[in-house]
Amino acid sequence: MSTNLPDALAEYAEIVFLAPEKCKFSMTAGGFLALEYGEDKFPVVSAYRSFPLTLGDKYISIRDDKEKEIGIIVDLADFSSDQANLVRAELERRYFTPVVETVVKMKEEFGYIYWEVITDRGPRRFTSRGQHDSIVPVSDTRILILDVDGNRFDVPDVRLLDAKSAKLLESLM
Amino acid sequence: MSDIAALFLSAGKNIETVLDGETVHAKILHDVSLDGRYIEGWVYVTPTRVIVTLGDQVTKEMPITAAKSYKTLGLIGSGQLEADVDGTPIILARFNLRQMPLYANAVKFLNKVASGAETPFYTEVEERTCPKCGRIYPDESRICPACINRRQVVKRLMKMAFPHWKLIFVVTLLFWLRAGLNLINPQLFRIFIDEVVAPGQADVRLFVFYISLITLLGPVGQSVCDMTRSLVVTRLSAQLGQDLRNMVYCKLQALSLNYVSKRKTGDLMNRVNNDTGTIQSFIQQQLVSVINDGLMLIGIGTILFITNWQMALMVLVPAPLVMFIMRRAWSTFDRRYHRQWRLSDRTNSLLQDILSGMRVVKAFGQEKREIERFTRYSKRWADVTAANERFYNTFFPLLGFLMGTGSYLLLWRGGVEIWQGEMTLGGLVQYSTYAGMIWGPLRNFTFMPRWFSQAMTAAERVFEILDEHPDVDDKPNAKRVKIAGRVQLEHVYFGYRSYEPVLLDICVDVAEGEMIGLVGHSGAGKSTFINLVCRFYDPDEGRILIDGMDVRDIQQSDLRRQIGVVLQEPFLFSGSIYENIAYAKPDATASEIIRAAKIANAHDFIMRFRDGYDTKVGERGQRLSGGERQRISIARAILHDPRILILDEATASVDTETEQLIQDALAKLVKNRTTFAIAHRLSTLRNANRLFVFEKGKIVEMGTHEDLYNQGGIYRKLVDAQMDLFRMRETSLSAVKE
Ligand SMILES: Nc1ncnc2c1ncn2[C@@H]1O[C@H](COP(=O)(O)OP(=O)(O)O)[C@@H](O)[C@H]1O
Ligand SMILES: [Mg+2]
Numbered sequence: 001m002s003t004n005l006p007d008a009l010a011e012y013a014e015i016v017f018l019a020p021e022k023c024k025f026s027m028t029a030g031g032f033l034a035l036e037y038g039e040d041k042f043p044v045v046s047a048y049r050s051f052p053l054t055l056g057d058k059y060i061s062i063r064d065d066k067e068k069e070i071g072i073i074v075d076l077a078d079f080s081s082d083q084a085n086l087v088r089a090e091l092e093r094r095y096f097t098p099v100v101e102t103v104v105k106m107k108e109e110f111g112y113i114y115w116e117v118i119t120d121r122g123p124r125r126f127t128s129r130g131q132h133d134s135i136v137p138v139s140d141t142r143i144l145i146l147d148v149d150g151n152r153f154d155v156p157d158v159r160l161l162d163a164k165s166a167k168l169l170e171s172l173m
Numbered sequence: 174m175s176d177i178a179a180l181f182l183s184a185g186k187n188i189e190t191v192l193d194g195e196t197v198h199a200k201i202l203h204d205v206s207l208d209g210r211y212i213e214g215w216v217y218v219t220p221t222r223v224i225v226t227l228g229d230q231v232t233k234e235m236p237i238t239a240a241k242s243y244k245t246l247g248l249i250g251s252g253q254l255e256a257d258v259d260g261t262p263i264i265l266a267r268f269n270l271r272q273m274p275l276y277a278n279a280v281k282f283l284n285k286v287a288s289g290a291e292t293p294f295y296t297e298v299e300e301r302t303c304p305k306c307g308r309i310y311p312d313e314s315r316i317c318p319a320c321i322n323r324r325q326v327v328k329r330l331m332k333m334a335f336p337h338w339k340l341i342f343v344v345t346l347l348f349w350l351r352a353g354l355n356l357i358n359p360q361l362f363r364i365f366i367d368e369v370v371a372p373g374q375a376d377v378r379l380f381v382f383y384i385s386l387i388t389l390l391g392p393v394g395q396s397v398c399d400m401t402r403s404l405v406v407t408r409l410s411a412q413l414g415q416d417l418r419n420m421v422y423c424k425l426q427a428l429s430l431n432y433v434s435k436r437k438t439g440d441l442m443n444r445v446n447n448d449t450g451t452i453q454s455f456i457q458q459q460l461v462s463v464i465n466d467g468l469m470l471i472g473i474g475t476i477l478f479i480t481n482w483q484m485a486l487m488v489l490v491p492a493p494l495v496m497f498i499m500r501r502a503w504s505t506f507d508r509r510y511h512r513q514w515r516l517s518d519r520t521n522s523l524l525q526d527i528l529s530g531m532r533v534v535k536a537f538g539q540e541k542r543e544i545e546r547f548t549r550y551s552k553r554w555a556d557v558t559a560a561n562e563r564f565y566n567t568f569f570p571l572l573g574f575l576m577g578t579g580s581y582l583l584l585w586r587g588g589v590e591i592w593q594g595e596m597t598l599g600g601l602v603q604y605s606t607y608a609g610m611i612w613g614p615l616r617n618f619t620f621m622p623r624w625f626s627q628a629m630t631a632a633e634r635v636f637e638i639l640d641e642h643p644d645v646d647d648k649p650n651a652k653r654v655k656i657a658g659r660v661q662l663e664h665v666y667f668g669y670r671s672y673e674p675v676l677l678d679i680c681v682d683v684a685e686g687e688m689i690g691l692v693g694h695s696g697a698g699k700s701t702f703i704n705l706v707c708r709f710y711d712p713d714e715g716r717i718l719i720d721g722m723d724v725r726d727i728q729q730s731d732l733r734r735q736i737g738v739v740l741q742e743p744f745l746f747s748g749s750i751y752e753n754i755a756y757a758k759p760d761a762t763a764s765e766i767i768r769a770a771k772i773a774n775a776h777d778f779i780m781r782f783r784d785g786y787d788t789k790v791g792e793r794g795q796r797l798s799g800g801e802r803q804r805i806s807i808a809r810a811i812l813h814d815p816r817i818l819i820l821d822e823a824t825a826s827v828d829t830e831t832e833q834l835i836q837d838a839l840a841k842l843v844k845n846r847t848t849f850a851i852a853h854r855l856s857t858l859r860n861a862n863r864l865f866v867f868e869k870g871k872i873v874e875m876g877t878h879e880d881l882y883n884q885g886g887i888y889r890k891l892v893d894a895q896m897d898l899f900r901m902r903e904t905s906l907s908a909v910k911e
Contacts, residue, residue: 030263096251122211149270152250
């Protein structure tokens with residue numbers, strides 16, 4: 001693994017990059033992810049994204065049940081598709097972020113916004129605090145919507161929404 | 174494995190069949206499937222079982238005792254309920270974060286049953302939706318903006334306004350006067366035109382009289398009236414606003430730390446300042462204009478219709494259209510100006526960022542990039558502002574034209590009537606003046622519902638605080654006592670949020686005058702222990718006794734007066750050093766203050782300041798180093814002369830040399846007082862009588878430094894780890910020297 005740190009410092013940055021061929025992920029009966037890494041067996045591991053907003057499937061930290069880092073997956077694309085899918089399912093569980101496909105209704109009332117949306121996980125109604133607290137711009141075209149409880153909804157590209165949804169969202173941006 | 178397979182034995186059966194009439198403690202929505210789709214499923218908790226369904230079909234069922242323990246896990250955007258079956262964790266259900274408190278509450282019950290508690294009972298928690306309309310409460314308050322009982326709120330505001338009835342009376346009089354003046358002027362105009370300057374009339378005295386009268390009652394009278402009125406109204410609303418602010422502030426002081434820390438500081442500040450401000454400006458501006466406008470509309474309307482109802486209808490032809498457009502345009506305006514405001518806000522904070530980070534910017538040579546970034550923002554701001562101006566400047570003239578159409582109709586009809594001799598010239602002037610006066614009030618009425626509902630919501634949010642019941646409250650028979658200093662905790666459990674225990678089954682008995690060192694990793698619960706002793710919070714279970722008396726039976730103010738606290742980040746109020754030392758004892762004499770400062774090793778550095786003890790500190794004042802602030806706060810504690818002393822990482826943020834001075838000061842302070850000291854550097858706790866070692870909310874070791882060190886347990890490990898660190902530093906230092 002090459003990093004851009006000056007060589008003299010490299011020895012201090014002890015990152016374990018997980019070698020795809022040594023990893024064997026599986027799903028436990030309880031619904032958790034398990035990992036066999038070479039000789040080592042981890043009955044329950046979890047996966048954390050290092051850059052959840054920008055580099056979704058890259059730099060995934062795999063941690064044991066004490067939250068100690070076992071190592072980092074540089075890119076899920078380096079894994080076989082079954083293995084990658086197991087990890088993706090685990091990531092999906094940790095970062096539950098439905099993607100908004102249509103904004104059916106958005107009513108601003110009393111300083112709160114009442115939403116009715118259709119997401120890739122099904123239809124949903126939720127309430128968010130005024131626009132400043134509930135709309136997080138990630139890039140020029142992507143936003144996250146946070147509801148009052150901290151649930152998240154992703155709008156990956158505002159330009160790809162239908163005209164009506166885009167117009168409703170536009171009014172908040 | 175067989176245990177897990179047993180979970181699914183009833184899968185597919187109907188919930189009623191599986192429940193078989195057993196009581197249901199809770200039925201909680203689980204609305205996310207294990208593979209991440211929205212579903213409608215339920216988790217049933219009965220006295221003996223947990224049952225998970227999808228709709229009314231059971232998917233999992235287990236006896237509560239089949240698992241060792243249960244827990245909730247908050248993930249990003251969802252949460253899950255887990256059971257630990259023979260060391261194998263199992264996900265029972267996933268749900269959106271709204272359900273978290275409900276599940277956490279259920280878990281408390283489940284764990285009690287699982288651990289074989291004798292009489293587990295299920296405590297209900299409230300849902301956070303409005304029972305009336307089903308809307309989710311938008312914030313931590315329990316106020317549904319849609320269902321506020323407006324009449325109740327108005328009544329309450331009026332009650333608060335009552336003490337100011339004299340001012341209100343004056344204001345009312347001024348309103349009537351102002352409306353009267355408004356209405357009378359067109360009348361005078363008519364007489365002037367028809368009778369004073371009509372052809373054939375040349376009475377100069379009458380002419381002068383009318384001109385003076387019109388001027389006096391018109392511009393002069395109206396201005397005087399407006400000026401007095403706004404003076405009086407401002408005074409009234411300022412008084413009301415201040416009343417409200419004071420009430421909220423006093424209430425906040427009375428409420429427990431728990432209440433205050435549960436909410437965001439911003440939210441509370443909002444309620445103290447913005448909400449009371451909204452109410453104040455509502456009274457000051459909108460309410461005033463509504464009363465005024467109401468009177469005017471009624472007055473003018475009556476006159477218009479009585480004088481000539483056909484013409485009155487003509488004036489009103491464009492009214493519905495105009496009001497409709499104004500209402501629609503409002504949201505566009507709001508949005509546009511909000512956007513402009515936000516961009517300006519962002520540009521400003523960017524500028525502030527760059528200016529205050531100037532050293533970093535320059536050090537890394539990033540000036541050019543910062544200039545580009547700023548230019549980009551500032552250009553966007555300028556563009557939006559220009560667009561808004563264009564919008565504003567086209568929209569209003571058009572609207573004006575529309576409103577004017579009524580007057581053209583009026584001129585046409587009025588002209589005809591004059592020709593026919595049915596109306597005089599003065600009559601027409603009077604009529605069209607009245608007609609022009611109707612638009613202002615009409616416009617304000619369009620916006621009224623919005624203003625009103627904003628003010629009502631603000632008032633309700635303020636009232637909510639006023640009605641809050643302090644959860645660390647003085648009992649009515651709480652006593653004032655002189656504390657000797659014995660402190661006992663009996664089976665104390667506590668968590669800041671009910672579903673996250675921070676302290677578990679703490680039992681200690683500390684003798685009067687004993688010095689206790691609290692050690693453990695950060696997050697172990699040391700500060701929380703101290704918060705309970707100070708009674709900033711009450712334990713969830715168990716008791717805290719001081720001198721054998723439950724702290725809940727001691728008046729809080731009395732208790733705190735006898736407990737002194739020195740924290741890691743000493744807080745100094747804006748004010749002089751003198752005031753800060755004397756904070757807990759405002760009547761202290763100057764020599765007492767100096768003595769306290771001397772004991773705290775603070776006197777000498779204070780005397781080096783040009784203004785000595787009068788030196789201003791705090792936000793705008795003299796900058797003090799961490800060690801200096803600490804010594805001032807120690808002087809404060811010394812003057813306070815508490816029976817129980819608490820030192821929470823008092824020396825953590827100072828250099829070694831100052832630390833010696835502070836240690837020295839603290840050693841004097843600790844004598845003869847019950848002391849609880851938390852210190853990161855364990856060496857500073859050497860002279861403690863006993864040490865309590867905290868780990869994950871429990872006290873796991875207890876004893877003197879020697880005992881614990883020789884025992885070779887957790888404490889030994891902590892000490893050795895620090896020694897290693899110390900040695901490492903020494904060697905690396907000497908390495909550098911060589
Ligand atoms: N005001 C608070 N609200 C919620 N959780 C808190 C609060 N203060 C502390 N905690 C949590 O309680 C636990 C114990 O904290 P604390 O008593 O401050 O530990 P220590 O002082 O030993 O470092 C930590 O997990 C911390 O996150
Ligand atoms: Mg602490």
